[in-house]
Amino acid sequence: MIIKGSTYINGEIVKRYIGIEEGKISFVKRAIKTNEDVFEWDGVILPAGTDMHVHFRDPGHIDKEDFYTGTLSAVHGGITTVVDMPNNDPPTNNLKRLREKIKQCSKKACIDFGLYALLSSDVERMMDETSLFKVYMAGSTGAPGRGDLKEEAKLVFDSGGLVAFHCEDETSFKQPGKDLKGYNRERPAESEVKAIKSLKEWPEGRKHVCHVSTERGLKVAKSLGASVEVTPHHLFFTHEVMLGPFGKVNPPLRGDIDHFALWEHLERGEVDIMASDHAPHLETDKTESFLEAPAGIPGVETIYPLMMNSVAMGEMGLSTVVDLLCTRPAEILGIKKGEIKEGYYADLALFDFREFEPIMSNRLHYKCGWTPYEGFRCIFPRHVISKADFVISDRSFVGSKGEGEYIF
Ligand code: NCD
Numbered sequence: 143m144i145i146k147g148s149t150y151i152n153g154e155i156v157k158r159y160i161g162i163e164e165g166k167i168s169f170v171k172r173a174i175k176t177n178e179d180v181f182e183w184d185g186v187i188l189p190a191g192t193d194m195h196v197h198f199r200d201p202g203h204i205d206k207e208d209f210y211t212g213t214l215s216a217v218h219g220g221i222t223t224v225v226d227m228p229n230n231d232p233p234t235n236n237l238k239r240l241r242e243k244i245k246q247c248s249k250k251a252c253i254d255f256g257l258y259a260l261l262s263s264d265v266e267r268m269m270d271e272t273s274l275f276k277v278y279m280a281g282s283t284g285a286p287g288r289g290d291l292k293e294e295a296k297l298v299f300d301s302g303g304l305v306a307f308h309c310e311d312e313t314s315f316k317q318p319g320k321d322l323k324g325y326n327r328e329r330p331a332e333s334e335v336k337a338i339k340s341l342k343e344w345p346e347g348r349k350h351v352c353h354v355s356t357e358r359g360l361k362v363a364k365s366l367g368a369s370v371e372v373t374p375h376h377l378f379f380t381h382e383v384m385l386g387p388f389g390k391v392n393p394p395l396r397g398d399i400d401h402f403a404l405w406e407h408l409e410r411g412e413v414d415i416m417a418s419d420h421a422p423h424l425e426t427d428k429t430e431s432f433l434e435a436p437a438g439i440p441g442v443e444t445i446y447p448l449m450m451n452s453v454a455m456g457e458m459g460l461s462t463v464v465d466l467l468c469t470r471p472a473e474i475l476g477i478k479k480g481e482i483k484e485g486y487y488a489d490l491a492l493f494d495f496r497e498f499e500p501i502m503s504n505r506l507h508y509k510c511g512w513t514p515y516e517g518f519r520c521i522f523p524r525h526v527i528s529k530a531d532f533v534i535s536d537r538s539f540v541g542s543k544g545e546g547e548y549i550f
C-alpha cells in the first residue's frame with residue numbers, strides 16, 4: 143500500500159509518499175514512480191496515538207467496558223496502542239492472572255496492547271510476561287494503596303522495566319467531600335506532592351508518575367527524573383465544573399491555578415505524555431450520591447480528537463500534541479511506533495482540520511454510555527491504520543476483534 147499526503151515528520155508537515163509493507167513503513171519519499179494504486183489523503187497524516195493508561199475493566203466489570211469495546215473506542219479516536227491497568231477484579235497481581243488476562247484480552251483486542259501488572263511479591267515471575275508495573279500509593283477505585291514495595295520495585299528497575307506510580311499520600315487525606323470542591327479538599331494537592339516527593343526514597347530506575355494534577359507535583363516529579371503524565375480531564379476541567387459525581391476522579395479536579403499551569407508546562411515540553419486514564423463507570427454507579435460514587439472518568443476515544451481541536455484553535459502546537467500522544471509514549475514503551483519513519487510500524491491517523499464536530503456520547507463506543515465532554519468541539523480521524531491495515535475507514539470500524547497483539 144502507498145499513501146500520499148501532507149505528512150507529519152520531525153515536527154513539520156511535508157508532502158510525502160509513504161510505502162507500507164508487512165505492517166511497517168517501507169519508505170517515506172518525496173516522489174516515486176509506481177503502477178500501484180496510491181491512496182491520496184487531502185488532510186494531514188499523523189502517527190496514531192498510544193494511550194499508556196486505560197482501565198478496560200476486563201476481567202471484573204465487563205458491564206462497564208471490556209477489552210473489545212475499550213479497544214474499539216480507542217481506535218475510533220486515533221489510538222492504536224493501549225496499556226491497561228491491573229486494578230481488575232481480581233487484581234492482576236500474580237503470574238497466573240497476568241497470563242490469563244493476556245490470553246483473554248488477545249481474543250478481544252482490535253489493536254496492540256500492553257498490560258501493567260500490580261507490583262507484588264510475585265514480581266519476578268511476572269517479569270517473564272511484562273516489564274510494566276503499577277503501584278497505588280493510596281487506595282483508588284478497585285485498588286487498596288500500598289507503598290511498601292521498594293524491594294520489588296528494585297527488581298523491576300534492575301531489569302530495565304518501568305514502574306508507574308499513582309501518587310497520593312493517604313495520611314494527607316481530610317474528611318470526605320460532598321462535591322467536587324470538597325473532593326479536592328479531601329484529597330488535596332499536598333497529598334499528591336508528598337507522595338511524589340517520597341519517590342526519592344525508592345530505588346533508582348525508570349519511574350513514571352501517572353496523572354499529575356498540580357504544578358508543584360509536576361516540578362517535583364521532573365526534578366526526580368521521573369516521566370510525567372497529564373490527563374485530558376485535568377486539562378479541560380477544574381473543580382468548578384458542574385459535573386457533580388461524573389467529575390469525581392483520583393486525583394481530583396483542581397482549581398484554576400494548577401489547571402492553567404498544566405497547559406503552560408505542556409506547551410513548554412515539560413510533560414512527557416498525555417494519557418486518558420479512561421476509567422468508565424456506569425451512570426447508575428455515578429448517580430447514587432456524590433459520597434458513594436466511584437472515582438473515574440472515561441476518555442480514551444476523545445483524547446486525540448480534543449487535542450486536535452486545541453491545535454486547530456491555536457491553543458497548542460501540533461508537534462507538542464504528537465510528542466505527547468504518539469512519540470514519547472512509544473519511546474517510553476520501547477516500541478517502534480509514534481513516528482512516520484522507515485522501519486516503524488505503519489500506525490497512522492488521517493485527520494482533516496476542517497472536520498469539526500461536537501462530541502456526543504451516543505456516537506462514542508463506550509459501554510458506559512456517557513462522556514464528560516458532551517458538546518465539546520473536537521476532530522476525529524477519518525481513517526486509522528494499524529500495522530498496515532485500515533481499521534477505521536471513513537469513520538467506520540473495518541478491523542476485527544482479536545487482531546491486536548500483546549506487546550512486551
Ligand atoms: C480509576 C478507576 O476507576 O479504575 N479511577 C480514577 O479515579 N482514576 C483508578 C485510578 O487510576 O486511580
Ligand code: ZN
Nearest residue numbers: 195227419421
Ligand atoms: Zn488510572
